[in-house]
Amino acid sequence: MHWFTLLRGRFFFVLVPAVCTVLLTACAHSNISLPKFGPAGDAMRYVLGPSPSPRLLPGYEYLQVSVHGRQTLLVRAPSVAATASDEYWYSAQSEMLQLRHGRLWRVLGMTTEWRDQVSSPPTWQQLATAGDSVAWRRQVNRMPGYRWQEIDHIQSRPMRQAPNTTLATQWPTAQWFEEDVHSLDGDGRRWVFKQRFAVHEGHVVFSEQCIAPDLCLQLTRLKNPS
Amino acid sequence: MRSGAHPPTPPRFRLNILAGAIILGLSLSATATDAQPPSITSSYAVQAPQRLSNWLHEHKLELLDTESLATGWSTPEELRRQQHQRQFDVTWLGRRLWQPMDSPVWRWLANTPATGRLPVSAAVAPWLEGVPVRDPLLRVGDQIWTSPTHQPVRVIDGKGRGCKLPHRAGAYPQDYLRACALPSEGKVWLVQPDGRITQHALDAWQPEPLPQLAPGATIWLGWPRELFWLPVNESELQDINLFTARWLANARPGEAPEPTPAAETGTAAAPVSVASSAGLDDWTGLQGARFAPQPSASNWGVMGLMQTPTARMRSAGNFGISVMNTSPNTWVNVMLQPLDWLEGGFRYVSVSNRLYGPAEFSGSQSYKDKSFELKARLWPEGQWHPAVAVGIRDLGGTGLFGGEYAVASKRWGRLDASLGLGWGYVGNRAIWRNPLSVFGSAMDSRVNETGRGGTLSTQSYFRGRVAPFGGLEYQSPWRTTFKLEYNGNDYRNEPQGNNQTVRSPLNFGLVYHWAPGMDLHASWERGTTLGLGITVWTDLSGLSMPS
Numbered sequence: 001m002h003w004f005t006l007l008r009g010r011f012f013f014v015l016v017p018a019v020c021t022v023l024l025t026a027c028a029h030s031n032i033s034l035p036k037f038g039p040a041g042d043a044m045r046y047v048l049g050p051s052p053s054p055r056l057l058p059g060y061e062y063l064q065v066s067v068h069g070r071q072t073l074l075v076r077a078p079s080v081a082a083t084a085s086d087e088y089w090y091s092a093q094s095e096m097l098q099l100r101h102g103r104l105w106r107v108l109g110m111t112t113e114w115r116d117q118v119s120s121p122p123t124w125q126q127l128a129t130a131g132d133s134v135a136w137r138r139q140v141n142r143m144p145g146y147r148w149q150e151i152d153h154i155q156s157r158p159m160r161q162a163p164n165t166t167l168a169t170q171w172p173t174a175q176w177f178e179e180d181v182h183s184l185d186g187d188g189r190r191w192v193f194k195q196r197f198a199v200h201e202g203h204v205v206f207s208e209q210c211i212a213p214d215l216c217l218q219l220t221r222l223k224n225p226s
Numbered sequence: 227m228r229s230g231a232h233p234p235t236p237p238r239f240r241l242n243i244l245a246g247a248i249i250l251g252l253s254l255s256a257t258a259t260d261a262q263p264p265s266i267t268s269s270y271a272v273q274a275p276q277r278l279s280n281w282l283h284e285h286k287l288e289l290l291d292t293e294s295l296a297t298g299w300s301t302p303e304e305l306r307r308q309q310h311q312r313q314f315d316v317t318w319l320g321r322r323l324w325q326p327m328d329s330p331v332w333r334w335l336a337n338t339p340a341t342g343r344l345p346v347s348a349a350v351a352p353w354l355e356g357v358p359v360r361d362p363l364l365r366v367g368d369q370i371w372t373s374p375t376h377q378p379v380r381v382i383d384g385k386g387r388g389c390k391l392p393h394r395a396g397a398y399p400q401d402y403l404r405a406c407a408l409p410s411e412g413k414v415w416l417v418q419p420d421g422r423i424t425q426h427a428l429d430a431w432q433p434e435p436l437p438q439l440a441p442g443a444t445i446w447l448g449w450p451r452e453l454f455w456l457p458v459n460e461s462e463l464q465d466i467n468l469f470t471a472r473w474l475a476n477a478r479p480g481e482a483p484e485p486t487p488a489a490e491t492g493t494a495a496a497p498v499s500v501a502s503s504a505g506l507d508d509w510t511g512l513q514g515a516r517f518a519p520q521p522s523a524s525n526w527g528v529m530g531l532m533q534t535p536t537a538r539m540r541s542a543g544n545f546g547i548s549v550m551n552t553s554p555n556t557w558v559n560v561m562l563q564p565l566d567w568l569e570g571g572f573r574y575v576s577v578s579n580r581l582y583g584p585a586e587f588s589g590s591q592s593y594k595d596k597s598f599e600l601k602a603r604l605w606p607e608g609q610w611h612p613a614v615a616v617g618i619r620d621l622g623g624t625g626l627f628g629g630e631y632a633v634a635s636k637r638w639g640r641l642d643a644s645l646g647l648g649w650g651y652v653g654n655r656a657i658w659r660n661p662l663s664v665f666g667s668a669m670d671s672r673v674n675e676t677g678r679g680g681t682l683s684t685q686s687y688f689r690g691r692v693a694p695f696g697g698l699e700y701q702s703p704w705r706t707t708f709k710l711e712y713n714g715n716d717y718r719n720e721p722q723g724n725n726q727t728v729r730s731p732l733n734f735g736l737v738y739h740w741a742p743g744m745d746l747h748a749s750w751e752r753g754t755t756l757g758l759g760i761t762v763w764t765d766l767s768g769l770s771m772p773s
Contacts, residue, residue, distance in 0.1 A: 077355075077356060082352075088352045088356070090356040094356070094357040094360075096352060096353045096356050096357075098352065106350065106352075106353075108348060108350060108353040109353065109357065113348075115294065115295065115348065115350065116294065139395075141295075141440075144437070145437045145438055146418055146437045146438045146439060146440040146443070147395075147396075147438050148393065148395060148438065148439075148440045148441060149393070149395035149441075150395055150396065151395065184396070187435075187516055187517075187703075188396060188398075188516070189703075
């Protein structure tokens with residue numbers, strides 16, 4: 001039988017898929033072991049994404065993020081880098097917020113990123129006892145545009161009374177703080193905005209913070225579902 | 227200093243090639259004569275297969291004072307590929323340079339080995355952990371290198387001229403060039419420490435928003451043409467500059483070529499001063515421009531001033547709808563930009579003080595006229611010449627507002643000037659004899675076809691007397707564009723006998739860029755009438771459909 005007769009025959013159409021199947025199956029059973037993803041990767045599977053009535057899974061902590069009236073949920077992941085002061089929150093869209101004592105520290109995966117920060121903000125306890133406003137500054141590396149080492153000047157102070165919103169009734173015993181932030185926008189122009197924080201039992205349970213002029217977030221810590 | 231005045235004589239050519247080959251041979255046999263600066267990078271060999279995030283966690287103490295943006299990852303496979311490519315690029319470039327050995331950058335390319343660097347999204351362990359698709363798998367034999375923080379910014383060209391400056395927060399490329407006493411014009415390639423390369427034009431006639439430079443970045447000024455004995459066209463020069471920038475991006479921070487101060491200035495670099503965002507430069511946009519020109523629609527929908535067009539266009543794929551009113555006319559325009567050089571669309575003009583037809587037929591319905599317009603850019607703007615466009619208004623319509631125009635636009639920073647010649651309705655002031663009448667006296671007379679439309683009025687195009695038009699447009703730093711226009715129409719020969727009182731040939735207007743894709747227009751036209759309008763537009767080329 002000539003070789004091209006073999007190619008034209010029915011045998012060819014059986015043999016080729018069979019060989020391919022064997023080879024591919026062999027690949028599937030190869031014992032190459034890839035390193036597993038970190039704990040954050042595991043936790044990402046439990047991020048539900050934007051939903052009008054999200055189903056919160058027990059054992060996970062959630063942060064509700066509201067931007068321009070749109071809400072999404074972030075899940076707290078036990079990152080290797082997590083400490084008592086640093087929390088890492090992830091969305092289903094590859095976004096990450098790192099909060100240090102409730103303040104934005106690093107933001108990645110969003111339209112504006114904070115790649116790194118150098119600052120020593122006053123603690124909430126220091127602010128509560130200071131009585132007056134406390135001035136401090138932070139140095140932030142921002143993207144896009146490689147805006148490295150930009151300095152924000154911040155004045156923090158306790159609020160005499162809680163803001164007149166439904167949020168205040170949600171945490172009646174929370175202590176409220178506000179901050180005036182003098183920053184720069186993407187064009188290098190001065191930009192001033194206010195931030196608010198509700199601190200309950202030493203933890204920030206609600207805050208309004210801005211990453212960029214068009215990216216101001218409301219962060220609400222959801223009660224842990226049992 | 228050598229210049230391009232030397233003719234490419236054959237003996238020199240042979241010597242050139244011979245010398246280049248010797249240098250290349252020496253470099254490839256690892257007997258480099260150039261003393262390399264001591265490396266400031268720390269290299270780590272990957273000891274076990276792991277994700278980059280794991281590696282970063284394990285080495286967090288070593289990474290404390292390092293710049294995460296400059297973290298490099300290289301693999302043996304990529305190193306082999308780059309070595310092969312580097313050899314090809316060095317040989318190819320060496321054959322085209324007069325004296326390759328005289329160029330410190332060519333010597334650096336020839337003598338410094340490739341690194342095999344691969345891009346890393348962001349060397350931030352907690353984020354990589356959460357985004358596994360961006361978290362590369364490291365294998366034994368791979369290398370990671372890190373660089374200390376506060377690395378200087380380099381400015382360098384093909385002759386090795388430039389300087390090394392401390393990074394300054396808030397500084398833009400022009401600020402570094404100024405400190406280096408180098409001109410802020412022409413093309414530059416910004417090589418960021420994460421390996422990203424962007425090309426920018428620094429000329430005042432083509433402003434664009436620029437990024438800043440992270441510590442450790444390089445501003446590559448390109449290869450001066452005078453260094454080449456073989457003529458290189460624009461496309462080849464672009465390729466040469468791009469691959470040089472790519473090799474600079476792949477270099478370890480401590481192994482980049484060292485710039486020397488330009489011989490012409492003979493001065494050391496000055497401290498980098500940041501131009502104030504509220505300073506004169508920001509107002510004029512002539513130096514250190516950080517904005518993108520935003521052309522806006524005229525009353526007739528095409529990019530222009532109020533009543534007259536300019537040679538400006540939006541980028542291909544833009545689609546816009548505008549509604550404008552300047553009594554007695556209201557325009558509803560639908561405009562498309564199918565190609566970078568072609569703008570077109572259709573419109574309805576409602577004339578409020580004329581009836582659509584007999585009252586028993588259409589009541590008090592105002593007169594409506596439909597028309598098509600096409601505007602084509604004949605050539606784009608250059609450093610010394612304007613962009614030029616021609617257009618036909620009311621193409622295939624009733625000819626009621628039929629007109630043609632040729633217009634030129636030239637930009638200086640935030641100021642954009644236009645000057646044009648209008649035929650028909652666009653040049654109804656009819657000041658001058660038609661310059662096209664040199665092709666025949668038939669061009670002197672124009673028949674205003676006001677039939678039922680649907681046919682091309684080829685007997686009218688670019689015929690009849692003409693009038694100049696033009697104006698100025700100032701795109702301010704406050705989201706507002708101001709317009710001043712000299713109208714080529716004096717409204718004394720309006721269709722349907724609808725002549726208007728004109729107190730001034732000058733029209734004034736402003737456009738407020740309210741939101742991306744939405745402009746609000748206000749104008750004072752003919753010295754008597756307020757005009758208002760809104761434009762909504764979007765870039766359809768940015769839309770995608772999941773397949």
